[in-house]
Amino acid sequence: MTEETEQVDTKFDNTGHGPLRVPGFAGIPVHYELPSNARFAHGTVEWRQAPAVTARELTMVAVMNHLTDRPAWYVKIFDYEVVAEWKQETFDTTPLMSEKAWEWCVKELRDKAVDLRENRQTHIRVLDTGSCVCKADTETLDSLSAVFRGSVPALLEEQQEQRILDWQSETVLNVVDPLLFPLVYGRSLVLTDGGRVDLDDVLGCYRDATVAPKPYDRRINSQSVQKDIDRLGTPCWGISPPHGEKSEFYHWSSNYQCLPCEVEFLHDFRTEVQITSYINNLHPAHKGLYQAIEKLISMTIKPWNDCLVKGQSGWDDQFNQGQLGPVPLRIITYGVEWENELPEWALAFRIPFEPRIKIYRKAQEALQSSKDDQTRKGRKKHLDAQRRLSGLRDVADNLHKKLPPPDSDLWQRAKEYLELPEDGSNTPVAAPDDWMEGEVKPWRSIENKLKRLLRFKHPEPGTAFSYEEWKTNRHKDKAIIDIVRHRSNWDPDRQPFEPLTPPHTPYTISLQDTFRDQGLQIIIKMENIELTPKNPTYTNDSWQLDGQLNEHLAAVAIFAYDVSNITSPQISFRQYTTLDGVYYQYAEELYTTGDFNIRNLRAHRCGKGAGREIVAIADILGFDNPLDLWGDFHGTLSYQSIGSVATPQGRLITFPSVLEYRVEPFQLLDASLPGHYRSIKMYLVDPHYRVCSTRNVPPQQHHWWMQEAGNALATAGLPRELVDEIFRGTDDWPMGMEEAAHRRQNLIREHIWNEVFRLRRMPGPGF
Template sequence: MEGSSTHIEDPSILDNTGHGPLRVPGFGDIPMNYELPPEARFAHGIYEWRQAPAVTARELAMVAVMNHLTDHLDWHVDISNDEVVARWKKEAFDMTALMSDKTWDWCLKELRDKAIDFRENQHIRVLDTGSCVCKSDTPTLSSLSTLFRWAVPPVLRQQKAQQGLDWKSKQVLSIVDPWLFPLVYGKTLVLDRGRVDLHDVLGAYKHATVAPKPVDKRVSFMKLQRWVDKGQIPARGTTPNDHLETEYYRWSWNYQCLPCEVEFVKDTGTEVRITSYINNLHPAYQGLYGAIEKVISLAIKPWNDCLVQGQSDWSKDSNHGQLGPVPLRIITYGIEWENELPDWADAFNVPSTIRKRIYRRHREELQRSMEDDTKEGRKRQRKLQALEAGFCDVAGKENMEKPPPDSDLWGKAKEYLERPEDGSTSPMALPQDWQSNPWRRLQEKVERVLRWKHPEPGTAFSYEEWKSGQHHDKPIIDIVRDRPDWGPERPFYPVIPPHTPYAITLEDTFRQQGLQVLVELENIELTPDAPTYSKGRWQLPGQLNEHIVGVAVFAYDVHNITDPRIAFRQYTRLHGCYYRYHEELVAKRSVLLNCRPAHRQGKTYGLEYDAIEQILGFPPLYLSIDNYANPPYQDAGSIATPQGRLITFPNVLEHRVEPFQLVDSTVAGHYRFLKLYLVDPHYRVCSTRNVPPQQHHWWAAAVGSDLATAGLPREMIDEIVQRTDSWPMGMSEARQHRRALHNEHLWNEMTKLGRMRGPGF
C-alpha cells in the first residue's frame, strides 16, 4: 500500500447498526481514510488495478466475437447445432481479420462451456480478459422492465413539480441521483445511536448531531481546479504538489455518498429487501423500491463472478498487479518472427580487414595506457575505452574468417537467400556477388522477408489446461527476468504471482450483515431537435470514501434508438522492463549500435516497436519513449444493453455510454436505466440508516401534512415551511454540493493521470 491511508486489520470493529455508537470511517475513533489491507477486501480501480500482462489484440478479438455471438437469441441452444455453428464461424471470420481456424476452435470450445454456465446461472462472463463483465437476459428481467416502466413515471412527475426545472430542455434526466444530498462533513445531521426508520424517516431528527469535519489535506486543489476550469489534463509524471499529496485526492474530505442498507430475506438464496431509504427516492414509492430490490437480488450472483479479490503486495513494482477472476488465453512478452536470420548466419558476420586493423591498434594503445597512472594517462584510457566500444562487432572476432568453401553453411546461406518473397512461391534468384558479400546480402534479405505474427491461443498451453487452471500462466515468449540495463539503482526482477482461481459468494459471506448499495436512475432522452447522444465520458465511480467495488446496469426502457452500448477500458501498464520490445529501446539509447541483433539493423530498426504495438492492439507510436499524450489504457470492448438486459462489472474497469441516435428521426426516443453501485461489504460506511433525510421538500411535505391534520390553516402552514426553506438542506444548496463533489472526482482523476507513467515504463 502507498500513501497515508490508515490500516485497521479487523473489519468487525465497524458498526452502523444503531445498536451501539456509530463506528464507521469518519466517525467514532475510525479515521476517515481508513482502509483494510488489500487481501482483506475487494480491489478497486482508483489506484489499485492494472491489467498485466497486456491483453493481445487477438484475444481482444476473440472475446469480442464471443460476446457478439452470445447476443443471438437462444445462442446457448444453437451452439450445439452444427449448421448454425458453421454460419457463426463465417460470421466470426467476417468480424475480424484476427480470426483463424485455431482461434475459432478455441472460441467454439469456450462458447459451449459458456452455454452450460448460462443454463445453470442465467448469466455469463464476457469481455473476460483478466477482469470481466457479466451479462444476463432472462424472462424475469423482461418482466421487471415492464414494472419499471410503470413505477418510474410518477417519480419523474413528482420531481418535476418539486424541483421546478424545465425538464424538456434536458437530454439527461437524473431521476434518482446518488451524488445529490450527500453526507456533508461538518453539516449533515447523523445519528450516533439508533436508526432511521424506513417507515418514519422524519422521526429521527431530534436525536441527530452534526457530522464531524476532518482536516482537508489537499493543499494544491486550486491548481487542479484551474485545470478543471480550462478543461486541461495534467501531463503524466506531474502531481498537484508532490507524490505525498496525491494520496489525499483519492478521498473526499468534504463528502460521502449515502448508500441504502440491503438485507437478505432468507437463510439461503439472494432474495433481499431494502431496510433504509434510498437517498433521493422517497419510501412512499414502494412499487419502485420493490422493483429495485428484485434487480439487486438478480445482480448478486453476477457480481460474484466479476468482483476482483484483493491481493497483497500488488503495488510493488516487482509484481504485475491485482489478478482478475479470469486468466488470459494468450500470454506473450515478445514477438514471434518468421524468416528471422538463424544463429548460423553469424558465421558470415566477419569484420572487415580495416576494422580489425583499427581495433587491434586501439587495443594495443589501451594496453600501453594502462601502465600510465597519471591524470593524463587515465584520461587517455577513458578515451580509448570509449573508442573501443564502437568496435564491439569486432571484439572476439579479430582472427575470424569466412567459413571454408566446403562448409555446409554456404548451402544454408544459399537456401535462405533463395526464399520466396512478396507472397510468391517461386525461389528468388541469387545475387551475383553473394559469395563475396554474404553477410551484406543476408542482411538485405532479412529486411525484405522478416515478418512477425500474431500469437495464437493453444500455443503455450491447451484449452483444457486453461479451463482447469493448469496452464500456469505460461507465456509464448517469456518475460525478461533480469534487467541489468537499468543500472544498480533500478534493478528489476519481476515476481509473477500464479493466477489462482477464487470463488466469491456475497450471499453467504455477508448474509448476516447485508449489503450497502447506491442507487441511480437516469434517462437519456432524444428528440427530433436533439437526435444524437454523444456526451458519454469515461467513469470510475466514487472516491475511496464510498468504497465502490461493483456496478450493475439494468436497461429497462429502450425505444427508437440505435443499439445502446457501454464501452470499457482498463489501466494497462506495459512495463517495458519485462517486455522484450524494450530491448530495442535500450539499444537505441546505447552507442553500441552495431551490436544489435541482425534482424533489427538497417531498415528493420523500429519493426520491433511496430510489431509489439500491433500484437497488443495499440496505435502506432504508442510505446514511444517520447509519448506522453496517450494514457496507458487498453480498450476492453463494449457490450450492448438492449431493453431487459442486466450487466455487472467490477469497479476496476472504466466505463462510458457509447454514442447513439434516433432510428426514426421524426419521433422521440430514449434510453432509461437503473444503475447500482455496490459498496465493498468488507466495510461498513455511513448510510441512510444513520442519516435522517436532508431533503427539505420531504420534510416540508411531512410537516405540512402533520400541521394540516392538527387543524392549522394553510396560510400558517405555508409560512412555517417558508421560514425554514433551507432546513435540513434546500435544493439549491444540494446542487452546489453536487457540483463541488463532481469537481473533487475530477481532481482525483487528474491526480491519477498525473501519476501514471507512460504506456511502456
C-alpha cells in the same frame, strides 16, 4: 494503511442499536482502509492487469461476446452447421482469428452453455481477461423493464410539479441522482448516538439527529489544484500535488459522501432482498419503484459474485506480475516468436566492412601508443581507444574472415534464399543482378532480404497450456515466452531485479452467504438520455471510474430498461495494465551479457534489433504506440481497451470497480422522431466496510420534509393558509435545492481532483 489509522478499532456499526461507528465518525478517520486482502479491489489505487493481455486474446473474447448476443446461442453452439457458418463469418471479418483461437472459443462457449443449462445460471462472463463483465438477458428482466417503464413517468410528473426536474445537459436528465443531497460533513443531520430513520415517522427521526462532525481535510492546498485544473482543463497530466501534500489525499473527501440505502436478505440462502432505508432522492411513496429495484438487486447479486475482484496483498509490489482477477489469461507471453529467421549458414557472408577495419586498426594503434603515457592527455587517449574498440568487437572477432570460396555450395544456397517469394506470394523473385559483387554486397543483399521476409507471429492459445489445463486451473500461468528474469544492466544501487509470477489463485464470492446477516449497502442512480430531432446524437468522450475512496465502491450494475429509436447502445471498458518493457524479451544480449552489438548477433537474432522487437511486442499486445512499453516509467498510465458490451432494452450488466467504462456515442434511428436510452445504475458499497447510509441520515430534501410536516399539520386540523405561514422562510431546511445543487457542484469538483491524481501512479521498475 497510514500510521494514523493502524491502531483504530474498526468494528463498523451503523445498525442503529448503538453509536454510529463508520469511517468519519466515532474517531474512525474518513481515509481509514482495511488491509488489501480484507476487502475488494478498487481501480483508483490497487488494480493492475498483469501480465498484459495479447491482442489475439482480446479478439477471442470480443468474438465470444458477439456470438453470445445471438438468440438461442447456447443451443446453436452445439449445431455443427451453425457453428460452421459462424466460423466463416468470423474469419471473414476478424483478421486475428485463427484455427487454434476458433477451436478454443468453441470449446469455451460450449462450456458456458452447459453451465447456463445445468446450473440454471441467468448470466455469463464476457470480456473476461483477468477482470470481467457479466451480462444477463432473461424473461424476468424483460418483465422488470416493463415495470420501470410504467413506474418512472409518475416520478417525473411529481418532479415536474415540484419544479425539481434535474437536467444535467440538453440530453441527460438525472431522475435519481446520488450526487444530490449527499452526506455533508459539518452540515448534514445524522443519528450518531443510535436510532434509525423511520420511514413511517420521518419527523420523529430529526429529533435525535445532530450535525455530522467535520473531519480533518488533508488537502490543505486544494485551491491551487483547482486553479491548475481551470487553467489546463481536463483530462490534464501536468498537475502535481501541492508542496507538502500527497496525491492520494485527493482520492478521499472530508466534505462529502454519497448515501447508500440499506438492503437486507429475506431468506436463509437465496438472493431475495428488501430495501430497509430510503433511496436517496427517491421518495418511499413510490412503492412500485422500490419493489422493482428490490427485484433488480436480487437478480444482480450472482452476476456481482462472478465479477468482483478480491483484494490481495502484494498487489503493489512493482515486480509482482501475478494475476489478480477472477479469470486467468488464455495467452501469456513476454516476447516475440518470429517466422523466416535467418539460417545459420548465411553468417558465412558477414564480413567486416573495410571502413570499420580501418577504424579498428587506428584504435589499436592509439591504444598501444598511449599504453604507457600517464599524462592526462595520454590517459584520455587510452580510454577513448578502449571505448572505440568495445564497439568493434565484430571486427576483432572476424578481422581475417573471407567470403566462402567460389566453388562453395553456400553461394547457391544464398541465391536460392534471395529468390524466395515475398509478401505472401508463391512466386519466386529474382536475386539482385550485382548481389555477388565485392565483399560487402552479398551480406547487404541477404540483410535486405531478411528485412522483407522476417515477421512476427501473434501467439496462439493452446501453446503453453491446453484449454483443459486452463479450464481446470492447471495451467500454472505458463508463458509461451517467459518473463525476463535477469538484467545484467540493472542498477546495483536499487533493489535486486526479481520479478514475481505467482500462479493464479481461483476464488469464488458469495455475497448472499458471507454478508447475509449484515446485508448490503447500494447507491442508486437513474438517468435518462433523451434525444430529439434538434439534438439527435449523444456523445461521451470521458472514461468513468465511479466514486471516491471513502465511498468504497466495489462493483457496478447497469440495467437498460427503456431503449427506443436509437442505434445500438454500447458500453466500452478499459483497464490499467502494468506494461513495462523491463519484463519483456528484447535485445536479449543486453540483459544476458550486457553487450548489445548488432553486428555480433547470432543468425536467429539478425534483422530484429531492439527497436523492431519492441514494435512487435506492442503490436502483439494491441498497443499502437511502442512507447507504451515505458508508459508507467514516464508517469503516464498504460490502458488496454478490452472491448464493449451491447446494452439493449432488458439487459443487465455488472462489472467490478476496477474497470473504467463509458457509454459509446449513439444517435436517433429515425431522425424525425424522438428517442431515448433510460437506465438504472447500482453501485455496491464494499460490504467489508459499513459507511454512513440513509439509515443514519434523515431525509435532507426540503420538499420531502415540508410534505410530511404539512400533512401532519393538516391532519391536526390547521387551515392551509396557516400551514403556509408556518413554513414561510424555511426553504433551506433541512436543505434546499439551491444549496443541494451547489453541494453537488463541489462534489463533482472533488471527483475531478480524484480523477486527476488517479492518473499518477507508482512507476514500474523502468531502466
